[in-house]
Amino acid sequence: MKLAKRIHHNIQFFQQQFNNSTDLVVRQFTINIPGIREIAGALIFFDGLISNQLITDSILDPILHEASQFQQPIDADILTFLKESVLTNAEHSETNDADKVTLAVMMGEVALLIDGYNTALTIAVQGWAHRSIQSSQSEGVIRGPRDSFVEAINPNLMLIRRRLRDPSLVFERIQIGNRGQNDVVIAYIKDIANEDLVLEVRKRLKKVDLDVILDSGYIEQLIEDDWWSPFNTIQDTERPDEVVAGLTEGRVAILVDNSPFALLAPTTFNTQMMSPEDYYVRWPAANFVRLIRFIASFVSFVTPSLYIALISFHPEMIPTQLALSVAASREGLPFPSFIEALIMELSLELLREAGIRLPGPIGQTIGIVGGLIVGEAAVNAGIVSPIMVIVVAMTAIAGFIVPTYTLSFGLRMSRFFLMIATSFFGLYGLTLGLLIILGHLATLTSFGVSYLSPWAPLNLKDLRDSVIRFPWHSLKQRPRYTLADDPTRQSQDTPKRGQNKQKRGKQ
């Protein structure tokens, strides 16, 4: 669809195109330049998407005042004159395609129409209200940068670009969503990221066919490898430093407008167990924390099931004195241990969910009421045993240590599966349940990368950054699982071990 020459046709067209929506603004004006007859012009834009200040300063003011004071006669046509000499804003483009103009207006640009021209200028003067950059809600750190992504995409790209002043950093913007036309940006570093990976991401994004993308979660679910799995194969993060670290490892990031969560692919189980803080603190501390994290995650994963297995099936495994006191504390309880554990674990999930939904201050109250008062009352009323309360508390505390929220979902759901399996077959059921989960994890891939990498297939070099993190001077290579094109991230003559110390000695 091409634009017409007469301006009133065009205005009529756009008014129809936008169904006379009330937030559509058509500002008509007359350009009065000496030596030329007066020409009708119009600005078309949506109220609220643009910055009124910018329109006034960079479009209306120059056109209506400065242009009229122009003394020389104009050689070129009026549109070129306006574009080259009058408008003061940074970014604009010219098109005669009505659909393009429509899209531009919807994205918050201003369309400048001039009578007699079948082309329009679209001028970027976006200025909508967005949240300012705040610290991360779900991935907080003590040591390290605190900024996190916001909903608007441009500040997010800025947060990445600011950290990575590399000409090879590429942002590819595409619009997805039949109705939403939402911006989706593929970010990668051209000479690091594996080309096939970028192609694959692009291919999968092209296939997404949806009305509107409200959050990156939509994209995540539509491009992931296995939609059946309780485990996510694409990582989401709201931390720009995490994204940049991923990019330099050869991963690809996908940012979606209106979502503070960026996606990172490929993702493995290992990458989701890492917190950015692990790299910021010194390596002995990082290793200590990581070890605890891995152990605690496993503990919270199996403790309730282990409780059922030991209490109901194999009490000979509990030390004699403990067995006696556990048996004594369970004396007179109405429910078998499986039901007991199920009740407590479900109420834990309940509390957690309630805590998220309720406003901040009340959420904390719920935690106290639920955790302390109800727990204590349940024990006194003889519904659950005190040991069970300890087990649930351990599960809860250890469960929060998984740094990725999405992964902890998968683990939490699998925990219930394990509990059910255990309730049937005891420790054998627990083992079998773990094996089924392991078998499932082994079938998972994320963009062609094994989910269990670097443990399976075994990659000794990558193991340097898994359960333990080697000191930075031994992490000279990028991780291998991304099949990065440029494997080296520190040149070989960067500070070697002890070099800094020697220097100090000489002074």
Next chain:
Amino acid sequence: MILGIGTIGLPSVLARTAGPDGIVAFWMAVAITLAGTILVILLVQRFPNQGLADYSNYLLGSILGFVFNLVFGLFMLTVVSGVTRGYAEITKFFLLPRTPLEAIIISMLFSASLLARNGLEPIARACQILFYVFFVPVLVTPTFIAIFDIGEFLPLFQADLATIFKSAFHSLYSLLGIEVMLVIGSHAENPKRLMRPAVTAIGIVAGFTFVFIVLAFGSLSVPQTAKLTDPIFEMIKYVPLPFSILERIDIFFNAVWTASTYSTIVIGLYTASHHLAETFKLNSGKGFVFPLVVAVYFMSLLPKNEMEVSIYNNWLVVAWLVLIFVFVPLLLVISLFRKPQDPGGQRRSSKQKQKKANS
């Protein structure tokens, strides 16, 4: 197949049949297995990118080949059902005395089939993770020093050769597994370099098993090992763990052993289904897995009691010996006279480390 199903009872069989010379018998069994491995690999290397079904057809003629392939498929099923039954028996006895055998067998087979359907790569990955798990019991071994008596291994070389051979025959059961290479060996990235990983795999299995035999002999004494049906569990029960949170850890050992049985069954099921698919010239053996599970289920319930289970296992070893030392050399000899054909590379070779798949 790290801790084959037979491992649990192996020290007992060795002690009963050969006394302290059981160790000699075991290494003889390892030597036999190694010889078998070399034969198998030589055969596989002659036909890169071809499965057993393809080249046996080519070497034996289509009718004979078809029969042979069916028999091999049946053999694989028998192995899987033998392993399943043996596992279920011990689990029932030690952990779940009231749970029906059928429930244990079904749950095990079902869990294994979920993975077996997914092809070789996930299986290899899962087995690799399990491989790390198998090292856990080895970590416990130093604690045995307190109750370990090296004198139990004396006197050596007292049994006559016939006894040792008989004993070695029994221990072959816990070393089965190389036959799967006939089928999945074709997926090797580089068949020429298959020999080393295969031999290493056998070596690792033998090493693990040997550690357990030594520990059982040394810590329980040979007469007691001979008397117990499953000496390794008793031995683990008796382990003097310092600062233990749990009263005993034998049930955790059972978990490790469940894992190893699981991997054995997964590989067995996969091999059988893949082989049958090749026999019937289908693209994928996926559809075969569930029917095979049903077949294995009924086959594993065939033996009526523990005695029949061990007879079943003995026949399994005989079948294995016939396969490896009669059929494989036969195929090798024929292949020397008939030049191997070029399959045209129709089968995609998957990037798997065979060693991992085998273990």
Next chain:
Amino acid sequence: MTMSCNQRCLSLVLVMISLFAAGCWDAKDVDQRSFVMGVAFDLSDTDEKIMMTIEIPILTSFASQSQSPQDAKSLLASTTGTSVAQMAARFETRTWRELFFGHTQCIIVSEDLARESILPIIDFFDRNPRIDRRLTLFISQGKADEVFHTQDPVESLVSIQLNQMLNTLTNTTRVVKRNFQDNLRDLESNGDTILPRVRSTETEVVIAGGALVKDYKFIAWLGENEARAVAFLYNSISGGVITVNVEDILYTFAVRSASTDIKPVLKDGQLSYKIKVRAEGDIVETFYRGPGGAVKFDIPKIQDRLNQVITDEILHLLTKLQEFKADPIGFDRLVYRHYPKFWKEHQENWKDQVWPKASFDVAANFNVRRTGILEEVTIYQSQG
């Protein structure tokens, strides 16, 4: 990964069916089991031969909120029968909770029952996969069930107390410190072993001395002094004190570590054993009640005396064992290991012919390492 939806649903349904079809067969919570902490076997006056007594903890008295510590902590139940499994089953007529042997701490067999044979008694426990083989098998002097009747106000359960006592003792060598597994090892080799002895009065239980078992039959007591030699021969010394008299002064030597090495020697068809005992430790006390005087003690002399005492004790025990034609230490296995041919020839008449004739060469080597925080010399100087 590429499974179709239908197949997945089918798999899920299959899982559910296979699981919910019958449910959890073996689930039985701890509070629904009776922990049998101790079992005692006596001869019964009735026709049914054996009386079995079990000690079961009363769980409520173990709860942390329990207010009345004076209450009985355990319940004793007895039944008679002809076999152990049969009697264990009969307890179901007394308690709805299933008997659970996974935490059994001790089995006590009375001496008169043990004189018949302990084999039928222990077979039930040997065969049971849930039994913890680190429990203790005692022979009781007198009736076995009376051991459980002792009231110790400090301890909760007699069974736990017995097992704890045996496992934690470090200062005395008057007890035969062997658990069920150790005994089974001996018994399965040649039917002989030495079991710890227990006796009870109304207020206390005492574990001291041992019971010599030959061919699964109890044949003789070993006194508290003989128990030390047993410990040395089993190479299971973990501590203990030895008091020797050197020139009217009693020196008490505390063993810190000890090891025994036994080697068979076959010379001209004559079997002998070289027994080497090495021990080291400290002098913890010098005890002198004489008229007084300067004493400077002589470590080599004390060591000689220690060597002498232990050698005598060991020889005494060995002679006794030979008299009974019993071989609980496993001297036969040593011969089998080192002289398999000789063993083959004499396997049949080992206990009757060969073993009683074997000779011993005992060499003890005691080392006094320290003398406590006092100087070697006793400080007291007599004025007379």
